[in-house]
Amino acid sequence: MGVDRIFDNLLSNNSLFKDKKVLTHDYVPENLPHREREVSELASVLAAALRGEGRPSNVFMYGKSGTGKTVLARFVVEKLKSKGETLGLTFSSAYLNTRYRKTNYRVLASLCEELGGTSVPATGLPTDVVFDRLQKIIDSGEHLVVIILDEIDWLVKHSGDDLLYQLTRVNNILEKGEVSLVGITNDLKFREYLDRRVISSLGEESIVFNPYDAEELFDILRKRSKIAFKSNVLKENAIKVASAIAAREHGDARRAIDLLRVAGEIAEREKRERVTKEEILKAREKVEKNVVKDTIIGLPLQEKLLLLALGLHAKTGRKKVKTGELKETYESVCREMGHNPVSLRRINDLLSDLEMLGLVTSNVKSFGRYGRSRVSELEVSPGLTVEAIQSEKNLEFLAEQL
DNA sequence: TGTCCACTGGAAGGGAGGGCTT
DNA sequence: AAGCCCTCCCTTCCAGTGGACA
Secondary structure, eight states, rough: OOHHHHHHHHHHHHOBBSSSSSSSTTTOOOOOOTTTHHHHHHHHHHHHHTTTSSOOOOOOEEOOOOSSSHHHHHHHHHHHHHHHHHHHHEEEEEEEEEOOOOOOOOOHHHHHHHHEEEEEOOOOOOOOHHHHHHHHHHHTSEEEEEEEEETTTHHHHOOOSSSHHHHHHHHHHHHHHHHEEEEEETTGGGGSSSSHHHHHHHHHHEEOOOOOHHHHHHHHHHHHHHHBBBBBOOOHHHHHHHHHHHHHHTTHHHHHHHHHHHHHHHHHTTOOBOOOHHHHHHHHHHHHHHHHHHHHTTTHHHHHHHHHOOOOOHTTTOOEHHHHHHHHHHHHHHHHHHHOOHHHHHHHHHHHHHHHHEEEEEEOOOOOGEEEEEEEEEOOOHHHHHHHHTGGGHHHHHHHOO
């Protein structure tokens, strides 16, 4: 096939999608079916700003992944901004996921960038200087700023709740601007990590999100697919299957939407004219794999090496490993690859990280006379781990041995 | 009942990479 | 350019600990 024709084929191939972006994660729909209660709860809190009743309370939103917390927060804040506009009021907002920016410094830097459009150097500045900058930015606006902190548990587990405390207190210092915080977490026990003074000011209001059931998912998927796919492409039965699958996985709407998108892509590639149950089932496997793979690919080198060591243990049949044993394997992996191993103390921290990502489970267990250790276990298939890690060139060799 | 193992996890500090001030 | 101070990632040090075993 001539090079010039490679793309011809892909382009001429009649797409099954009408508007594919409707099936991506950052798409915010026109309305949020089955979340009317939550929408009105958040809206009624934020409405204080519209009524001129001063700063709205900080809000805390809990619920498992894919229950609509993130999209709802963005949705309501957007509505608030546009309603404000009609009343001649200005609001601004910032959205930040602390899973990827989990130090105080980086959170503040991101907020400065998003609210003030000024870039902050990656390191070098004292954190309190960045905090001052943020304060000035907010104050110069002379209006309410809504800060949405998603997956806020990552920040707190990694850096403590000092920053959160400072942010809840910042209104006392600000002269003109005001801040309302919307914290989002899928860790239902999150409160336990917080200092009481933070709970009392951050948890002024809280909204709990329950998982969607199969019927609700079906309805959501049907509405989305009407916009996303050309007519008669997606069979009703396929939507049923997708919603049933997602309902079983704690009602994760995001996963369900992924299923539709990937199923559509599979059908296109296989040059089908319809998306059926078959494609959904194929998509299911692929989506699961992709989530895990992307997570692993994004890992720092040392965590990948650790994961490989866990993979080696899983391969030899002893899935549960004490940290001491894991360290031996990990060190031989490092030797093989020509990397310097990190200390035992550091391994512990890395394991905690991997556990938060859901790639590993671990429990501290006592073996009485034989000491006390964390027992870790790989939660994903060793094969998939290797596949993902192979993308890192210099690890290929070792990965082959698994 | 006490001992003692094999760690865990907090605290402090070092050095690489970097910005700000003079 | 020098000197200072910062963050981030990591190390070193160490007190603390659950429970099998003597």
